[in-house]
Amino acid sequence: MTWADFTLxxxxxxxxxxAWPILLSGLVQTLLLSAMVVPLGLLGGVLLALLSTVRSPxxxxxxxxxxxxxxxxxxxxxxxxxxxxxxxxxxxxSPWGAVAIGFFLNTGAYYGEILRAGIxxxxxxxxxxARSTGLSRxxxxxxxVLPQAVRNVLxxxxxxxxxxxxxxxxxxxxxxxxxxxxxxxxQSVTFNATPIMAAAVAYFVLLWPVVxxxxxxxxRQLAGRR
Amino acid sequence: MAAIVRAHGVHxxxxxxxxxxxxxxxxxxxxxxxxxxxxGSGKSTLLRCLNRLEEPSGGRIExxxxxxxxxxxxxxxxxQRIGMxxxxxxxxxxxxxxxxxALALRKVLKLPRAEADxxxxxxxxxxxxxxxxxxxxxxxxxxxxxxxAIARAIALEPRxxxxxxxxxxxxxELVGGVLQAMRELRESGMTMVVVSHEMGFARAAADRxxxxxxxLVVEEGPPEAVFGAPREExxxxxxxxxxxx
Ligand SMILES: Nc1ncnc2c1ncn2[C@@H]1O[C@H](COP(=O)(O)OP(=O)(O)OP(=O)(O)O)[C@@H](O)[C@H]1O
Ligand SMILES: [Mg+2]
Numbered sequence: 001m002t003w004a005d006f007t008l009x010x011x012x013x014x015x016x017x018x019a020w021p022i023l024l025s026g027l028v029q030t031l032l033l034s035a036m037v038v039p040l041g042l043l044g045g046v047l048l049a050l051l052s053t054v055r056s057p058x059x060x061x062x063x064x065x066x067x068x069x070x071x072x073x074x075x076x077x078x079x080x081x082x083x084x085x086x087x088x089x090x091x092x093x094s095p096w097g098a099v100a101i102g103f104f105l106n107t108g109a110y111y112g113e114i115l116r117a118g119i120x121x122x123x124x125x126x127x128x129x130a131r132s133t134g135l136s137r138x139x140x141x142x143x144x145v146l147p148q149a150v151r152n153v154l155x156x157x158x159x160x161x162x163x164x165x166x167x168x169x170x171x172x173x174x175x176x177x178x179x180x181x182x183x184x185x186x187q188s189v190t191f192n193a194t195p196i197m198a199a200a201v202a203y204f205v206l207l208w209p210v211v212x213x214x215x216x217x218x219x220r221q222l223a224g225r226r
Numbered sequence: 227m228a229a230i231v232r233a234h235g236v237h238x239x240x241x242x243x244x245x246x247x248x249x250x251x252x253x254x255x256x257x258x259x260x261x262x263x264x265x266g267s268g269k270s271t272l273l274r275c276l277n278r279l280e281e282p283s284g285g286r287i288e289x290x291x292x293x294x295x296x297x298x299x300x301x302x303x304x305x306q307r308i309g310m311x312x313x314x315x316x317x318x319x320x321x322x323x324x325x326x327x328a329l330a331l332r333k334v335l336k337l338p339r340a341e342a343d344x345x346x347x348x349x350x351x352x353x354x355x356x357x358x359x360x361x362x363x364x365x366x367x368x369x370x371x372x373x374x375a376i377a378r379a380i381a382l383e384p385r386x387x388x389x390x391x392x393x394x395x396x397x398x399e400l401v402g403g404v405l406q407a408m409r410e411l412r413e414s415g416m417t418m419v420v421v422s423h424e425m426g427f428a429r430a431a432a433d434r435x436x437x438x439x440x441x442l443v444v445e446e447g448p449p450e451a452v453f454g455a456p457r458e459e460x461x462x463x464x465x466x467x468x469x470x471x
Contacts, residue, residue, distance in 0.1 A: 128279055129316035129375075133330035133382060134306040143329060147320050
């Protein structure tokens with residue numbers, strides 16, 4: 001393969017110009033998808049983390065089972081099951097619906113574990129101080145514990161969010177026209193790898209600032225611990 | 227004089243451990259009661275039962291006429307009348323001094339922000355920390371943090387204040403400022419229950435000293451009597467021991 005062949009296969013401006021509209025629509029879908037699944041996962045995570053503060057074994061054991069199951073299942077398997085499996089039980093789910101359910105279950109379990117660790121990192125004296133001034137359990141959680149919990153596990157939350165955004169590419173298997181799906185479409189009609197390359201670059205440009213931010217936070221936490 | 231705190235026959239178990247074994251404690255309005263006793267005798271547990279941070283396993287507790295152990299009692303409302311100061315301050319590290327003091331004013335008393343801040347500022351003024359309102363706990367000395375904690379409690383205008391070893395986590399040179407704030411609080415007429423080993427403060431400010439051992443009140447009386455001429459052998463041994471420090 002010559003240099004010219006190489007650039008033609010991966011970096012062809014002509015191809016890029018042709019594929020641009022379809023890639024852009026894919027990027028928009030990926031952004032929309034992320035804007036849906038990250039809050040959804042966080043919501044699930046907060047619910048699970050709050051449930052984890054309940055001492056009763058009637059909550060504890062089912063919760064543990066839930067989290068274990070959805071952290072063990074590969075997200076791709078989960079997604080395919082929701083999309084292609086549930087219809088056999090008479091439950092038709094749209095691609096967006098399947099992605100929403102799959103990510104809520106999978107991502108929620110991960111965010112839940114991170115937030116639970118955060119909540120447990122807040123000393124008991126904080127809640128006692130809050131309760132001693134008349135705050136209810138819920139108020140103490142909302143104003144005293146959760147803000148500190150989130151701050152204590154912020155790098156983990158960001159890191160998980162990064163993974164979640166990357167993971168939205170699995171929506172391509174249920175034919176949701178996000179960035180990877182569109183790039184594959186463009187690649188198959190142009191017989192050229194440039195669209196895939198462009199998608200990779202788009203992911204990188206999107207996520208690299210987050211990666212940088214994460215590194216800085218992690219370094220700062222390390223420095224703070226010293 | 228009317229009693230603000232009436233605790234009768236209070237028991238507390240932690241599993242098999244019987245930590246309070248029928249404690250009686252009455253505190254009159256404007257009285258300052260000092261609670262002393264060896265480590266593990268149940269002093270903290272007693273204080274924490276009074277505002278039900280710990281659930282007593284038996285007995286009766288009334289604070290300002292409210293039955294603290296009645297299931298129908300709104301515990302969050304009852305706790306507004308009972309301020310508590312902890313050994314380790316327990317300030318909220320993510321809020322400024324002002325924010326720490328104002329939180330309950332806003333969320334519990336539901337005061338609008340401006341009014342809550344104003345009252346919080348006045349409380350900080352009372353512990354001589356008005357100029358530190360915008361500082362975070364991490365930017366304050368231990369003594370200043372403890373005074374903010376006192377301000378956080380008194381801002382709710384409680385009927386009684388509970389102090390659990392408020393100076394024992396402090397460097398010696400910072401103790402004075404906290405004791406000064408407590409002295410001023412006492413002069414303003416606050417009813418106080420203080421667990422502490424600050425014997426000098428007890429001698430100067432306490433109306434009554436209660437000596438606890440093994441989950442029971444062993445002896446009580448005016449400070450001169452308990453420190454100067456203790457009746458019980460256990461009290462004598464304890465006082466000999468702390469006087470050596
Ligand atoms: N949450 C708990 N679970 C189990 N045991 C506890 C708990 N809190 C206190 N205890 C035990 O109860 C006993 C009394 O403790 P408490 O803290 O009331 O003593 P104290 O008089 O305040 O002692 P110190 O002077 O060391 O603060 C101790 O044996 C302690 O280990
Ligand atoms: Mg104690």
